[in-house]
Amino acid sequence: MKYLKNVASLEVDIDACTGCGVCIEVCPHNVLAVEKRKVVILDKDRCMECGACAGNCAFGALRVDKGVGCAAALINSIISGGEPSCDCSGSNKSACC
Amino acid sequence: MAELKFIKPELNKRTSACCGPAESMLQYANESSVSASLPVLKKNRKAYVTGSLMTDTGAVPVISTDITRSDYWEHVKCRASAFRNTYTIDPGLYAVGSPDKNSDVLVSANYKLSFDALRKALKGISAWILALDTKGINVWCAAGKGTFGTDELIRRISITKLDKVVSHRKIIVPQLGAPGISAHKVLKASGFRVCYGPVRAEDIGPYIASEYMATGEMRTVTFPFIDRLILTPMEINPAMKKYYPWFALITLAVFGLQPGGIFFRGALFGGLPFLLLGLISIFAGALVTPALLPFIPFRSFAVKGWITGMLLVIFSAGFAEIFNQVNTILLIFTYLFFPLASSYIALQFTGSTTFTGMSGVKKELRIGIPLYIGGLILSGLLLSAYKLQQWGVL
Ligand code: SF4
Ligand code: SF4
Numbered sequence: 001m002k003y004l005k006n007v008a009s010l011e012v013d014i015d016a017c018t019g020c021g022v023c024i025e026v027c028p029h030n031v032l033a034v035e036k037r038k039v040v041i042l043d044k045d046r047c048m049e050c051g052a053c054a055g056n057c058a059f060g061a062l063r064v065d066k067g068v069g070c071a072a073a074l075i076n077s078i079i080s081g082g083e084p085s086c087d088c089s090g091s092n093k094s095a096c097c
Numbered sequence: 098m099a100e101l102k103f104i105k106p107e108l109n110k111r112t113s114a115c116c117g118p119a120e121s122m123l124q125y126a127n128e129s130s131v132s133a134s135l136p137v138l139k140k141n142r143k144a145y146v147t148g149s150l151m152t153d154t155g156a157v158p159v160i161s162t163d164i165t166r167s168d169y170w171e172h173v174k175c176r177a178s179a180f181r182n183t184y185t186i187d188p189g190l191y192a193v194g195s196p197d198k199n200s201d202v203l204v205s206a207n208y209k210l211s212f213d214a215l216r217k218a219l220k221g222i223s224a225w226i227l228a229l230d231t232k233g234i235n236v237w238c239a240a241g242k243g244t245f246g247t248d249e250l251i252r253r254i255s256i257t258k259l260d261k262v263v264s265h266r267k268i269i270v271p272q273l274g275a276p277g278i279s280a281h282k283v284l285k286a287s288g289f290r291v292c293y294g295p296v297r298a299e300d301i302g303p304y305i306a307s308e309y310m311a312t313g314e315m316r317t318v319t320f321p322f323i324d325r326l327i328l329t330p331m332e333i334n335p336a337m338k339k340y341y342p343w344f345a346l347i348t349l350a351v352f353g354l355q356p357g358g359i360f361f362r363g364a365l366f367g368g369l370p371f372l373l374l375g376l377i378s379i380f381a382g383a384l385v386t387p388a389l390l391p392f393i394p395f396r397s398f399a400v401k402g403w404i405t406g407m408l409l410v411i412f413s414a415g416f417a418e419i420f421n422q423v424n425t426i427l428l429i430f431t432y433l434f435f436p437l438a439s440s441y442i443a444l445q446f447t448g449s450t451t452f453t454g455m456s457g458v459k460k461e462l463r464i465g466i467p468l469y470i471g472g473l474i475l476s477g478l479l480l481s482a483y484k485l486q487q488w489g490v491l
Contacts, residue, residue, distance in 0.1 A: 001320060001450075004396050004457040025293050025311075026275035028318035029452065049454035050241065052275035066276065067455030068241055070448030071398075074458055075466075 008047035009065040014038055016061035023053035023062055143186070144168075145216065150192045154258040159192045162220040168213055184209040185233035190257040194223030198264040201305065203294070204250065204274065206231040206239055214298040222302065225263065229253050237451075240277030247279045251286045260288065269294045269309075272316060320451045325387045328449040332383035336442050344375050351480050355487075371431075377413050378435040381406040382442025387449070398453070399465045402443020406436035426486065430479040437472040440465070 010031070019037035029046040032039055032053060039061065041047075051066025068074075144165060149156040171184060188207045193216060202225040205215045212228060219226075229249050231239035239245035250270070254260070259268075270278055272293045280291035295304045295315035304311050352367030382402045386393065393401040410431065444461060447453040 001391050001452050002396060003453045004460060007456040007460050008454055009456050022280065025316065026272060028272065028275075028296060028316070030313065030317050046452070047454060048452050049456060050276040052240075052272075055277075055279045056275060056281070058281035065456060068448070069450070069453035069455045069458045071444045071458050071462060072448050074455070074462055078462075 002043075002045045003048070003069070005045055008044045008049060009063075010041065010044055010047045010049070010053075011063045012039055012041060013061045013063070016059045017057075018059055018061075020058070022056050022058070026052040026056050028052070145213075150195070153261050157190050157192045157225075157262070159195075160216055160226070162193060162216050164213055164217050168209075172210060172213070186212050186228060188228045188230035188253065190259070190262065191226040191228065192224075193219045193226060194221070196223040196225050198262070200224050200263065202227055202259065202263060202268045203301070204229060204268055204270045206234065206236045206245055206274075208233050208235045208239075211235045211298075215301070218298040218301045220302075222305065225259075227253060227257065227259065227268065236271050237273040240274045243277055245274050246277040247282050247286075250278060250283055250291075254287045254289055266290055267292055271298070272296050272311070273318070318451045320390075322388065325390060325449075328446075329384045329387050331449060332387065332442065332446055333379065336379045336383050336445075340438075341375060341379065345372055347480075348372055348375070351484065354484065374410060374413065374431065374435050375438070377409050378406050378439040379442060381409040382439035383446070385409065386439070386443040387446045390450075397461055398447050399440045399444045399461050402446075403436045403440035405443065406439025407432070409439070410435045424483065424486070426479055426483045430476055430483070433472060433479070434476040437469060437476075441469055 017039045019034050019039065021034050023039060024032050024034060028050065029048060031042060031044065031047045033042050034040070047064070048069055049064050049067055051064055054062040054064045054066065144167060145160045146158045147161045148159045150159050151157075186207050186209055200223050203215060203219075204227045205212055207228045207230055212226075215226060229239075229245055230253070231244045231249070234242065234244060236245055250268075254268070260266075266288050267290050268283075269292050270280075273296055275293055278291060280293075283289060283291050292309060293311070294301060294309075295311045296318055297315070300311070300315045304315060348368045348371045349365075352365075352371075382405070386398070386402045386405045389405070390401070393404055395401055395404070414431065444458075444465060447458050447461075
């Protein structure tokens with residue numbers, strides 16, 4: 001299953017990448033690979049912007065707008081003006097269990 | 098109980114792709130004071146705690162790998178209710194089997210469902226479980242929020258004096274926790290090397306057995322039918338509570354309000370088909386769309402929900418012949434309002450999926466919200482027009 005085309009904010013800084021492969025290990029959707037000791041994006045449409053790759057790249061070679069892909073959270077943040085957060089526990093909209 | 102010792106000490110010393118050999122053995126200070134930071138062995142002991150294990154830093158609760166009937170009942174209640182705050186465990190260190198200084202440390206959340214999945218998967222394995230304080234939220238969501246995060250992990254390692262409990266310097270973090278963790282920062286601050294384990298708890302056994310090599314499959318998140326179905330009560334509940342009462346109230350008012358006053362009969366007979374259609378659109382958006390997700394065309398959840406809603410409205414309207422004598426304005430209202438409601442409700446399911454990203458949902462909302470608001474206003478106008486027509490004004 002893939003979500004919308006061409007929207008993911010994933011970006012790669014090839015020069016900073018050392019080809020260590022950590023990002024490949026953490027990505028839950030098999031978005032990344034290392035070819036010729038550099039990271040490549042296999043399929044950007046599979047990226048769900050979880051931020052695992054960017055957070056675990058010790059060399060800062062990846063950038064992604066990490067955030068919750070949750071309509072309720074985003075609508076709440078528009079209404080309240082706050083940061084979108086998947087507030088599962090407090091409100092009655094429970095996105096994840 | 099003599100547990101099968103699955104993890105041989107020497108296993109930890111082998112090099113693997115993600116984790117080097119355990120670092121040099123530490124000298125053990127032989128303090129045996131019970132640390133207050135360890136999960137308290139309360140008098141009203143939890144059913145899953147079977148005993149305690151003395152370590153250099155104090156007593157650690159030993160937990161069972163059996164999921165009892167009361168655990169399962171809790172799972173069901175937890176899935177069905179919106180208030181899952183009570184399904185937590187105390188954060189801290191736990192023992193499974195009879196772990197020693199060389200045993201693996203597996204990190205989890207203090208959410209009962211995550212914790213149960215892990216301990217169930219550890220049958221026959223001796224290991225430590227480090228439960229982080231994620232405020233009772235599962236690993237995946239907590240990692241997104243940051244409560245399952247670098248800081249909490251470092252803090253919990255130091256509170257539980259993990260460096261004195263085990264001699265190696267490696268912790269296994271579920272891969273779904275990776276969005277909250279920066280492995281290199283944890284290493285720097287605590288000396289512990291983070292290894293990302295498989296996505297699903299049930300793969301933990303094979304992962305450990307294969308010397309900490311996760312296959313591509315173990316690393317990939319899927320979203321099968323059953324998982325999607327399990328999450329639908331989460332969608333139906335809020336829709337029924339938040340929107341349906343308002344909808345029902347307005348519907349009954351519209352049909353009950355007659356030139357000669359408020360009529361209960363009118364409200365019931367005129368309104369009933371619409372009350373049912375309201376339920377059908379919730380059913381379409383919150384249950385049918387998630388369940389049939391991959392089979393409904395288009396990638397947008399709003400579009401998927403609209404299609405399902407439209408099909409179900411057409412089907413049920415035709416089937417029940419509700420609209421045989423219904424007037425044109427109400428017909429337009431029906432085909433405008435109910436598919437849109439289904440679409441909106443389906444869009445909410447993005448919060449439960451494992452593959453929708455924020456940029457995509459933002460895009461859907463940018464286009465969707467004006468349409469929803471427009472549709473709602475138009476629906477209101479149509480209902481007013483219907484009333485005016487009925488009263489002979491139009
Ligand atoms: S983690 Fe960073 S440095 Fe390592 S392969 Fe990925 S992008 Fe390159
Ligand atoms: S943000 Fe998440 S899904 Fe996207 S490439 Fe990185 S790890 Fe993979």
